[in-house]
Amino acid sequence: PVGGLSIHRNILRADPINTQDMRRARAALQKRFGTPLAPFEQLEFTHAVATGGTVQRLGRLINAARGTPDATLDGMVFCRRELAQCLRTIQEAKDSQARRSIPGMDPSRADILLGGGLIFEALSNRLQIQEWTVSMSALRAGILIAPRW
DSSP, X not given: OOOHHHHHHHTSOSSSOOHHHHHHXXXXXXXXXXXXXXXXXGGOXXXXXXXXXXXXXXXXXXXXXXXXXXSOOTTOEEEHXXXXXXXXXXXXXXXXXXXXXXXXXXGXXXXXXXXXXXXXXXXXXXXXXXXEEEEXXXXXXXXXXXXXX
């Protein structure tokens, strides 16, 4: 099991979040994703679609940083540079209260969003994903609307 909550509870638990803990979290994710992602590294895709609460909340923060806080999330595309800036903004917040005040932040996810964002960063780095598209649909919806082959 790997998720934003696990990363937060096991590594990023102290405020302020320091560079050493960020390094430890990144190393843990690199190790965790090494073997499972190896077969996909040769596929050379640069774009991925993500579903779920973490990517939607990252999308809200990125939209706020772009100056378009009310922009639609479904179909929104963000790049690795925007993700990196978003993660820096969260990390540099001195405590939970400061994280909750970041424009676009969901207060209920302020403490665990960095862990989830680091997962997207690790996937981006490992698989060379340059852009992410936010989808408000879930995998179940995608299966339901998939054409017959």
